[in-house]
Amino acid sequence: MVDRAAHRLGGAARSVYAFEKRGGVYADFVALAEASGLGAPSRLGLWLHPEFGPWMSIRAITRASHAFQGGPDRPCALRCDARRACVVGPDHADTTTAEAHHLRSAPAS
Numbered sequence: 001m002v003d004r005a006a007h008r009l010g011g012a013a014r015s016v017y018a019f020e021k022r023g024g025v026y027a028d029f030v031a032l033a034e035a036s037g038l039g040a041p042s043r044l045g046l047w048l049h050p051e052f053g054p055w056m057s058i059r060a061i062t063r064a065s066h067a068f069q070g071g072p073d074r075p076c077a078l079r080c081d082a083r084r085a086c087v088v089g090p091d092h093a094d095t096t097t098a099e100a101h102h103l104r105s106a107p108a109s
Helices: 002-009 029-035 081-085 096-105
Strands: 013-017 060-064
């Protein structure tokens, strides 16, 4: 779906995925979410959505390809204690099984 959106936009627009490195760095999805009004970075650097807190993820975007500023090489192995401790959006937290699945599924650098 993201690739189709980029194709429809034409020009320099293209798909960028959270797990994709370019020039040795990842796109800064926290900065992109903040710039688009979808939330703000927390004190720990996690993206916080105003309602869902840290329990919402952006996996891909469609935009021109110049938003790379680096990022983490690998998430926590099976659990994110920073998300679990957040007071914003705790009712939207993943189950521990779902959280482990998503973290395990993230490609290694």
